[in-house]
Amino acid sequence: MINNKIPLMNLTRQYQNIKKQIDTAVLDVLSSGQYIMGPNVKTFEQEFADYIGVNYAIAVGNGTDALRIALLACQIKPNDEVITCGMSFFATAEAVSSIGAKPVFVDCNPDTYVLDPLKIEEKITSDTKAIIAVHLYGQCADMNKINYIAKKHNLKVIEDAAQAAGAKYKGEYAGSLGDVGCISFFPTKNIGCAGDGGIITTNNEKIARICRAYRLHGSGLDGNFTYNILHNINNTSTEDINFGKNLPKYFNFVIGYNSRLDEIQASILRVKLPHLNNWNKRRREIANYYNRHITNPLITKPLVNNDCEHIYYVYVLKVAERDRFREFLDANGISTGIYFPVPLHLQKVYTDLNYKQGNLPNVETLANEGVAIPMFPELTHKELDKIITTINTFI
Numbered sequence: 289m290i291n292n293k294i295p296l297m298n299l300t301r302q303y304q305n306i307k308k309q310i311d312t313a314v315l316d317v318l319s320s321g322q323y324i325m326g327p328n329v330k331t332f333e334q335e336f337a338d339y340i341g342v343n344y345a346i347a348v349g350n351g352t353d354a355l356r357i358a359l360l361a362c363q364i365k366p367n368d369e370v371i372t373c374g375m376s377f378f379a380t381a382e383a384v385s386s387i388g389a390k391p392v393f394v395d396c397n398p399d400t401y402v403l404d405p406l407k408i409e410e411k412i413t414s415d416t417k418a419i420i421a422v423h424l425y426g427q428c429a430d431m432n433k434i435n436y437i438a439k440k441h442n443l444k445v446i447e448d449a450a451q452a453a454g455a456k457y458k459g460e461y462a463g464s465l466g467d468v469g470c471i472s473f474f475p476t477k478n479i480g481c482a483g484d485g486g487i488i489t490t491n492n493e494k495i496a497r498i499c500r501a502y503r504l505h506g507s508g509l510d511g512n513f514t515y516n517i518l519h520n521i522n523n524t525s526t527e528d529i530n531f532g533k534n535l536p537k538y539f540n541f542v543i544g545y546n547s548r549l550d551e552i553q554a555s556i557l558r559v560k561l562p563h564l565n566n567w568n569k570r571r572r573e574i575a576n577y578y579n580r581h582i583t584n585p586l587i588t589k590p591l592v593n594n595d596c597e598h599i600y601y602v603y604v605l606k607v608a609e610r611d612r613f614r615e616f617l618d619a620n621g622i623s624t625g626i627y628f629p630v631p632l633h634l635q636k637v638y639t640d641l642n643y644k645q646g647n648l649p650n651v652e653t654l655a656n657e658g659v660a661i662p663m664f665p666e667l668t669h670k671e672l673d674k675i676i677t678t679i680n681t682f683i
């Protein structure tokens with residue numbers, strides 16, 4: 289075992305670089321005594337909406353809740369079908385199932401790894417109501433084609449941009465490309481909290497209001513607005529409710545969640561957001577360095593769609609003899625990871641959906657051969673050269 293192994297991701301190096309600002313921001317929140325839905329959350333929502341280039345951003349407890357709430361805001365109902373990619377973190381499918389809808393899985397592109405839009409239409413039925421476009425590993429799915437298919441079949445488009453904060457497609461940010469976008473601030477993400485966090489982005493005021501209702505127990509003016517929509521009551525203005533002298537949050541209209549971003553997390557994200565584009569640029573430089581210098585013919589490198597600005601949440605190679613490759617790197621002090629070893633359609637929980645091995649061949653190859661190598665902005669040149677030399681000597 290070699291000490292000082294090069295990690296796959298590293299959060300402490302980033303923290304050391306911005307420690308003073310983070311510590312000040314967190315201590316200010318602690319002193320303020322306002323820990324939930326305070327000024328940092330409100331300001332961060334505006335700052336993030338401005339950054340992405342959308343009208344509304346609704347901060348929530350995590351990326352999984354962002355997806356769940358976005359699906360509800362798109363009025364996806366039990367037994368509706370939602371098409372998504374067979375390769376993603378489980379939360380993509382879990383969000384669909386958790387509201388009683390049915391996930392339908394399609395294959396990915398073998399080179400860029402993102403959902404293959406050519407495989408969508410054959411899966412559309414009269415029950416299909418939405419597509420979740422997963423921007424896998426930090427690269428956007430082919431949104432023009434996905435939006436075209438969605439429009440043709442009257443489907444909603446939800447972006448799972450959990451791994452893609454700051455990624456672009458045709459010059460526009462992930463999260464601004466469909467009806468509604470969902471981003472995770474899980475600590476390892478390109479912009480992460482010191483804990484859980486997420487945000488929903490949209491240009492649609494109705495969707496934004498429904499999301500605000502669901503994140504807060506279906507309460508208040510937004511709750512009443514949502515009730516009216518769900519019950520086809522024409523008056524979607526909020527004037528048909530009178531709270532008297534009572535707090536609106538104690539009036540509940542739909543069954544929602546307690547899913548809010550904490551003030552402390554928002555204060556941390558506000559420090560980090562101005563750095564995000566630089567961090568992502570550095571990740572692209574590292575990826576380009578890998579692309580140029582990894583020359584081992586046993587290794588397949590990831591491709592980037594010309595329309596995309598990849599942000600490399602992870603950098604994933606394909607290697608036929610993956611286990612041996614991982615052992616080799618491990619013995620040489622280099623960490624690796626797998627994103628993800630079990631494709632969604634083959635997860636045991638989805639046995640009843642009746643998928644079989646071989647149904648989504650590109651997704652399955654990625655699950656069997658994909659391997660992530662270290663990727664974070666603070667990687668040193670010495671570390672990069674060691675990683676590249678080691679990979680090129682694997683035989």
Ligand SMILES: Cc1ncc(COP(=O)(O)O)c(C=O)c1O
Nearest residue numbers: 350351352377379380450472474
């Ligand atoms: C593609 C994808 N979707 C959804 C999620 C869920 O986000 P969270 O962990 O913040 O709930 C993740 C996160 O890890 C993810 O990678």
